[in-house]
Amino acid sequence: MGLATTILQSRAVAALASPHGVDRYLELVNPMWAATEVRARVVDVHRETTGEHPVATITLQPTSTWRGHRAGQYVQVGVEVPGARRTTRCFTISSAASAPGERFTLTVRAHSEGLVSKFLVERAEPGLVVHLSQAQGDFTLVESPATPTNNHLLFITGGSGITPAMSMVRTLLRDGYDGHVGRRVTFLHYARGPEDQVFADELASWADADNGVRVVLRHESAGDPRFSAIDLARLVPDFREVDTWVCGPAGLMELVELAYDGSPRLRTERFKPPVVKAGSAEGDVVFSRAGTQAANSGAPLLEQAEAAGLTPEFGCRMGICFSCTARKSEGTVRNVLTGEESSLPDEEIRICVSAPVGDCVVDL
Amino acid sequence: MTALSTEQTHDRTAPAPEPGEQPVSDNLPLTPSQLKAFGEEMDAIRQRIIASLGEEDADYIHRVVKAQRAFEVAGRALFYVPPAWPLAVAALSVSKILDNMEIGHNVMHGQYDWMGEPGLSSRMYEWDNVCPSEQWKYSHNYIHHTFTNIVGKDRDIGYGILRMDADQKWHPYYLGNPVYAFLLMVFFEWGVAMHDLEVENIVAGKRKISENAALHRGIMRKVKRQALKDYLLFPALTGPLFPLTLAGNATANLVRNIWAFNIIFCGHFPAGVATFSVEETENESRGQWYLRQLLGSANITGGKLFHLMTGNLSHQIEHHLFPDLPARRYPEVAAEVQEICERYGLEYHTGPLGKQLFSVAAKICRFALPDRASDVPGLSTLAGAAGLVTRFVSRRPSVAVVPDAA
Structure with a gap:
């Protein structure tokens, strides 16, 4: 593929395929052939939870144009929803950091208003081809200049906000991070209830293993407290001095930001859900x-x-x-x-x- | 749906003018209240089509794109087989025509923007033509489609080169009208590329040549790319067949030029199609804008394949009424538009290609000559004295010279 890609990306081929571009021809022969664009074929769909807002993990085999991703990054995913409208949304990659052309997974919760998330969870089947961007985003582990490897790392997540933290911890564990030289990972997660808890088995195995990873799961249905300043101080006494990644619903983010009181150790990632407003001229x-x-x-x-x-x-x-x-x-x-x-x-x-x-x- | 809507529409009648109301002008024969109702009927068609856009339209344009790319690849490949040269030229010509008309023109109108596909987006599409799509969209989508057939505003009336309307003042230069039209046909893509430079306004001193610097750069970049592939790279790839391939590519571009020119000239120039003055169109309502589009355009009748090869510009009227609806819907819309025209007593200009072409050719020749002897410098005094003022052409006939209604 190396030589083919080099040829397909060459200026000579681009000049021949002008003005449409090489990809406009390749895609007609095989949707998995591309010179610059990124697409992926769904190879597996795994249901994580059922219920009102079910979650599924979708494994994607990207085209050779995929440059890989750093743990914590997201990717734009475009699908043709019914009515032939390609709709694009961002999803965080839940698998460990990927190399160019390597498979990765998205873990998606079907929101009632979410055209793409519902489509991916309810309709995606192996064989479906989706359109991708390259991985994007700076809410990552390796980008952090304040993270020498033997620092304590803290992840605070809520709901679907667990995905970037999953990718980061999975990457750490995959790459030999075992906590034996005193490097600790604390993984705090807040979910609606046990039935909405994604990755429950994997989180339990992390907690059980001798790897320096401490997992704390809180469930709204059990009346567990939220991650307030007092609560955080109990869990991680010097939390404001610990490199922290927080991602989750607005309420959780606000609480944690308040607790950190402007500490530069805190890194945040927000979602942008569609805001539907009825009425006319206001706002x-x-x-x-x-x-x-x-x-x-x-x-x-x-x-x-x-x-x-x-x-x-x-x-x-x-x-x-x-x-x-x-x-x-x-x-x-x-x-x-x-x-x-x-x-x-x-x-x-x-x-x-x-x-x-x-x-x-x-x-x- | 069709049966139901036909039944409904047949029951309706056009509203009578309210007491004391006058039509806007001779060219725009509806009163303000009638225009309002007329505009609402057009809006209703538009809304219904927009609500029904979906898979069928997407499948259609995908099929056309696939066919265009297949013709292109086949054309390029057949140049390696010298006896198949005519076939190669034919395939490449079809490819370029489909690319420019049913795909390029329509995609750049935003007809498929709702699909959200970058390859079919009006902002991204670049066509197989020396005119940069960015510049074409300005002169076409904005200037031509907004100010359609307003003399002095719509630069597509004669493209700054020809005299196509009695309201364009005659000048001895226009004696060459048929020659200029012929040259524009042969070099059509180049004419389209230079359209935005407004050369006639530079000659007239209304525009500075420096204003064109950015446009020049855009055109040169596109010209280089087009010339590189058609006149250098693809011929070179055929090795010893270089001259044959070069000639074949040039011929395909020529075929596309001739075809596009002829179809496009049938869109607004057949006899009976109205032009408008700036005064007539001041403070225009939406209904009046629709009426101007309708009366300022003409259709060409033909079969399905013909409509496809014209990019459905054979439905120029429907295209001007609804420029951003997918062109494959124009035949379906045409039946309704015609029915509305009947009810409102409006002309609907249409005819077979031969008839429309003849009508356009006649107009090109007719406007090469002055409308009256008094227009000819130096001749007017003499002619006037002799009482020989001759009117060659009736100005804006209220009845079409060549009856158009089919």
């Missing part, structure tokens, strides 16, 4: 590139941007020419021509015919 519109914010007037975003003193590119101002297309990173917009509302994060919209419904963030 604020944020123009993220300009760094300005204004009260939502209910008018199309182009007009609101101009009223805020911005000069976005535009053409027809009636939704036909696509000159004004911009990325909406958060919030719900209503198409003023069709009345259709859309709450997808990181979505390209025509700002001349898109009016925000509630809070909205646009890259302008």
Whole structure:
């Protein structure tokens, strides 16, 4: 594959395949052939939990273009949901750090509003091909300059936020981290209840083994306390001086951030769920590139941007020419021509015919 | 669905003008209240189609893309077999036509943006043509589709080279109209690439040549890439057959140029298609915008394969009404649009390719000449004195010179 990849990525082949690019031809022969794009075939789907929001671990065999990932990183996954709409979301990789072209896993919880997560958990079967980005994100183990290897490491996670921490600890254990030279790992996790607890067996085996890993599981259904400052001090007395990774629902994140009181040891990773707001002109519109914010007037975003003193590119101002297309990173917009509302994060919209419904963030 | 909607629509009638209301103008024969109802009917069609977009549309464009790539690969490969040269040229021509028309033009209109597929995204697609897609989208999607057939605003009326309308002032330069049209046909992709440079405005002193610097760079980059593969790399790969392959690639580009030119010229220039003045279209309502698109465009009748090869621009009227709906839906929409036209008493310009082409050719020749002798510098005084003022062409006939309604 090495030689083939070199040839396929060469400038000569690119010139021959201009203007469409080599991948537009390769994909028609075999979806697993690619020169630059990354795709993957689902090779296994393992149900972790059932219930209202079931979780599944999906094993992916990426194309040879996959550059590998560092523990804690995420990947954008695009699938064709029913209606032939490719929809892309970010998922954290749950398996240990991967080398180029190597298999990895995603552990996904099906959210009721989550088009892609529901599709992956409920419909993905071995053989399905999904579209990927390269691994992204700095919420990683190796990137940390403050982590000489024999420091105590602390992971605090809640719900699906367990995945990056799983990847990190799995990587440590795989690569010979056994706690015998005094390096400790503390793994704190908060879940709704035992039936929602993912990786229960693996966590139990970590706790049992002689590896320096301490696992503390808390369950909401059992009335266990949350990870407050007092609670953390009991579990890890000098927690503010310990390199910590926290990932989970907003409530847990806020509590932990409060407890750390600005300590530089704390590293955080947030999810960005779609925020659906009913009603019309309320909330604020944020123009993220300009760094300005204004009260939502209910008018199309182009007009609101101009009223805020911005000069976005535009053409027809009636939704036909696509000159004004911009990325909406958060919030719900209503198409003023069709009345259709859309709450997808990181979505390209025509700002001349898109009016925000509630809070909205646009890259302008 | 079809049967039901037909039944419903047949029961409806166009609203009568409200007392004291006047049509917008001779060219726009509906009153404001009628325009409102007309616009709402068009919006309803649009909304219904958008709500029904899905797998069938995705499968269709995927099939077309697959066919285009297959024709392209077959064409490139057949150049290794010298006796198959005509076949190779034919395959490559079909590939370029499909790429530019049913795929490129339509994808760049955002017709498939809803699919979220980068390869079919209006922002990403680059076509097999020397015109950079970024520049084309500006002059086409924005200028042409927004200001369709407004003389002085829509630069697609004559492309800055030809005189295609009585409201363009005659000048002896236009005696060459048929020659310019012929050259534009042969070098169509180059004409399209240079369209944004607005050379005529530079000649007229309305635009500075320095304003074109960024455009020049974009065009040169695209031209180099296109020329490199068609005129150097692929011919070189065929070794001793270099000249044959080079000639074949050039021929395929020429075939595409001629075909695209002819189809596109049938879109707005057949007789009876209206043009509009800037004053007529000031403060235009959505209904009036629809009406202008309808009366400013013309269709070509034909079979399924013909529609595919024109990129469904044979449904120019529906394309101008709904530029961002997938073109494969235009035939389905056309029946409804025609029915609405009947009810509102509006012209719906359509005809077979031969008839439309003849009509366009006649217009190109007719506007090469002045409309009246008084337009000819130096001749007017003499002609006027002799009472020989002749009107060659009736200005904007209210009835089409060549009856269009099929």
